[in-house]
Amino acid sequence: MFITVKQAAEKWGISDRRIRELCSEGKIQGAYKEGRVWRIPINATKPADGRYKSKENILDIIDRKKNELDSRRPLTEGEVERLKEEFIVEYTYNSNAIEGNTLTLRETDLVLRGLTIDQKPLKDHMEAVGHKEAFDFVSELVKDNVEISESIIKQIHYLVLVDKKQDRGVYRRVPVHIMGAKHEPVQPYLIEPKMQELMIKFSESTEHIVTKLARFHIEFEGIHPFIDGNGRTGRLLVNLELMKAGFPPIDIKFTDRIAYYNAFDEYHVKHNLSAMEKLFAGYINEQLDLYLKILQD
Structure with a gap:
């Protein structure tokens, strides 16, 4: 309706x-x-305004809503399934669209139901299915509270990069350049040590989950460990850690892609993390509102 x-x-x-x-x-x-x-x-549901006076304020609001959500746990299987269904199609559409996939939201829904879209590349179909399988895998990791590691990252990437069999779950061996970005990804020989360093920094961080994940996401994408699929994998990793911490997963919209790209440049050029923090915080706040509204119905 x-x-x-x-x-x-x-x-x-x-x-x-x-x-x-x-x-x-x-x-x-x-x-x-x-x-x-x-x-x-x-x-x-009516979207939240999303405009707050300070980072501290929005983080306090998020924590309060998270506590309210926690008070309603454990959720029933039906509630969990409904929340997942509300999310997965749009998330798959947006995450793939940011990377150039041409399927519309409606076409993505149909593909995930097993249908084929005329005049759309097989690659786009495979990416939709692969992304959903990767999210399902992430959801299982959350249930088992699996610690993030290079091995887990490679497994997620393997599911994401369905159309490039030789590159799935394997660190790249050639230099790359991101068109339009103001940061140069590391050389191939630096990927492993940089990834190991990133894992240690993440595990030892005591920052708020929003700050911690904003920093992790930018630095992961800055390393750009894979030849392709870094963006989709990186956003799945953010959701893995959010869900493990008891937060809803977030869906960075295709329509917000310019703000998303600019947040990377803010960090690499001006060492300013707040743009990505605010983007993440706004999405988390909206998702918490949605979850709480659904659980009240």
């Missing part, structure tokens, strides 16, 4: 224009465009 932009505007007490902006930014869960018309799920 879907409602119109006008109906959503009346329901949430905001303007039609703001609803369209939120849809375009991917901030309304499950909304998609059919022709020139936005279709919004009838049970979609």
Whole structure:
């Protein structure tokens, strides 16, 4: 069941224009465009404003909502399954779209249901299926509270990079350059020592989970250990650690990709971590709101 932009505007007490902006930014869960018309799920929740005065404030808010979510645990199998279904299609679509996959959100949903999309590359189909399998694998790791390691990272990458069999789960052996980025990935001979150093720094960090993961994600992508699939693998690793810590997984939207790219440049050029922290914190806050709303229904 879907409602119109006008109906959503009346329901949430905001303007039609703001609803369209939120849809375009991917901030309304499950909304998609059919022709020139936005279709919004009838049970979609009003997105949080996401604008906070300071990093400390948003982190405090996140911790409070996390405690509220913890008070409702353990979740039933039905609740867990519903939350996963609400998330996986959009997450697969957005994470792959950031890397150039041409499947739409609706096409991604159909592919994950086992259908084939005419005139779309086999590679795009394989990436969708591979990403879902990788997320399923990550979900199992969360259940067992498996510690992150180079071996785990390579296993996740193996599932992500379905279309390049020889490069799956293997560190790259050639130099690479990221077009448009203001940071040069490390040379191949430095990948192993840099990854080992990253694992140690991550395990020893006592920073807030948001700060810790923002730093880890940027540094992992900066090493760029694989020939392809680094972005998708890196975002899966963020969700692995978030879920292990009891937080919902996050879905960085394709529509937010410029802010996402800029956050890397802010860190590498200005040594400023706050852009990625704020991006992660905003998504985590929205996901906590969504989980709490669903558990109240």
